[in-house]
Amino acid sequence: MEMAASAALKLRLPGELRRLEEFGRRAKIGARRVHMLSDLTKWDPAAQVAAIATRGDRAAFVALFGFYAPRIKGFLMRSGTAADVAEEIAQEAMLAVWRKAATFDPARAGVSTWIYTIARNLRIDRLRHERGVSADALHDALDSDEPQRPDDIVQGAERDERVRAAMKDLSAEQREVVRLSFFEDKPHAEIAETLGIPLGTVKSRLRLAMARLRQRLDELS
Amino acid sequence: MTIAHHPSDITLAGFAAGQLGEARELVVATHLAVCPACRAAARAFECLGGVGLETESTVAVAPDALERALAAIDQVPGVAPIVVPDDHSGFPAPLRHYKLGAWRKIGRALEWRPVAVPASGGVRVFMLRAKPGTRIPSHAHAGIEWTCVLQGAFRHQQGRFGAGDFDEADETVDHDPVVEDGEICVCLVAMQGQIRLKGLIGRLLQPLVRI
Numbered sequence: 001m002e003m004a005a006s007a008a009l010k011l012r013l014p015g016e017l018r019r020l021e022e023f024g025r026r027a028k029i030g031a032r033r034v035h036m037l038s039d040l041t042k043w044d045p046a047a048q049v050a051a052i053a054t055r056g057d058r059a060a061f062v063a064l065f066g067f068y069a070p071r072i073k074g075f076l077m078r079s080g081t082a083a084d085v086a087e088e089i090a091q092e093a094m095l096a097v098w099r100k101a102a103t104f105d106p107a108r109a110g111v112s113t114w115i116y117t118i119a120r121n122l123r124i125d126r127l128r129h130e131r132g133v134s135a136d137a138l139h140d141a142l143d144s145d146e147p148q149r150p151d152d153i154v155q156g157a158e159r160d161e162r163v164r165a166a167m168k169d170l171s172a173e174q175r176e177v178v179r180l181s182f183f184e185d186k187p188h189a190e191i192a193e194t195l196g197i198p199l200g201t202v203k204s205r206l207r208l209a210m211a212r213l214r215q216r217l218d219e220l221s
Numbered sequence: 222m223t224i225a226h227h228p229s230d231i232t233l234a235g236f237a238a239g240q241l242g243e244a245r246e247l248v249v250a251t252h253l254a255v256c257p258a259c260r261a262a263a264r265a266f267e268c269l270g271g272v273g274l275e276t277e278s279t280v281a282v283a284p285d286a287l288e289r290a291l292a293a294i295d296q297v298p299g300v301a302p303i304v305v306p307d308d309h310s311g312f313p314a315p316l317r318h319y320k321l322g323a324w325r326k327i328g329r330a331l332e333w334r335p336v337a338v339p340a341s342g343g344v345r346v347f348m349l350r351a352k353p354g355t356r357i358p359s360h361a362h363a364g365i366e367w368t369c370v371l372q373g374a375f376r377h378q379q380g381r382f383g384a385g386d387f388d389e390a391d392e393t394v395d396h397d398p399v400v401e402d403g404e405i406c407v408c409l410v411a412m413q414g415q416i417r418l419k420g421l422i423g424r425l426l427q428p429l430v431r432i
Contacts, residue, residue: 078278
């Protein structure tokens with residue numbers, strides 16, 4: 001039964017969630033609150049990851065797979081990965097989600113960010129043809145154990161949400177540059193060419209956008 | 222360790238997005254290993270990737286993808302922990318994954334050793350070691366020159382750079398660093414192209430500097 005519920009959620013969620021968030025914005029209710037109040041709050045990816053970690057919950061895996069596998073494939077193809085390789089990496093990334101579920105730390109990141117870093121590292125390793133040191137090892141410098149404060153528990157998801165909100169605060173021009181640079185992985189020179197603006201303008205827009213983002217996140221701590 | 226100079230936000234975001242290539246990534250990771258503030262910032266920029274993943278367009282996976290995954294999860298082995306090699310003791314963890322070449326002299330007071338990073342985008346990594354008081358000849362860059370100080374300190378037009386500091390120079394920067402008195406200065410450098418030495422001493426040294 002749990003399996004069926006998850007599968008149903010899988011089909012309904014993405015659109016539903018967006019509509020709910022939109023409703024929440026108009027009603028000036030935070031997206032988190034909307035998720036909490038809605039009937040669809042069972043879509044709690046952090047709980048799904050925990051279910052995998054604690055009891056190898058396959059239904060939870062099915063739900064996460066339905067939501068994230070097509071997103072990982074989309075992310076990889078946007079950044080220039082061939083469809084068949086993107087399919088393979090999406091598969092590997094989801095297996096890594098299963099395997100590493102116990103290492104997921106909700107204080108450190110939201111589930112989307114965590115899964116993003118898994119896919120990113122697999123992509124880096126592919127690009128380097130496994131010749132270099134694994135991306136896990138280099139990016140693990142971030143994992144060192146800073147002391148956690150009690151209120152850190154909500155921080156991962158909260159942080160993701162701040163970034164989402166901050167993205168909406170950016171000017172359309174800044175948002176476009178951030179999208180091209182970080183969501184589509186375009187080099188600065190190519191962005192300048194695509195948009196028909198000087199390279200310096202690309203950099204200054206990115207700098208302003210990053211500063212804005214950091215400011216939003218610093219309000220958290 | 223008081224760190225005064227950090228990578229730019231764009232660099233930290235590029236690191237979080239996996240865009241830097243291994244050579245630059247190593248120098249940034251070495252700084253992150255000793256700088257909690259930049260670790261937090263890089264983490265924050267990872268959220269940008271998470272948000273992109275969640276909100277941008279999706280591409281349908283193969284019809285049997287889920288089935289294959291479900292068949293595979295029964296067989297996946299546990300996670301092997303990352304073992305940080307313990308040689309070159311004293312260096313930050315990211316650096317310990319790489320082979321270091323032998324020290325070679327450049328002139329009297331300066332030495333360098335290659336760090337075995339596969340060349341990425343024409344950027345190479347090496348360590349520089351200089352005696353206290355050494356004046357590095359004034360030089361310009363053909364591309365980026367990112368430096369993370371591992372030990373000791375130097376000064377140039379942009380200020381004082383001590384252990385942990387990150388100096389992000391590129392082709393727009395000319396500088397002539399001087400190593401501070403006291404301690405031997407050791408730096409990790411990612412460099413694109415050759416440096417161009419200036420002045421008479423520089424021109425005399427140039428043939429020797431094939432790093």
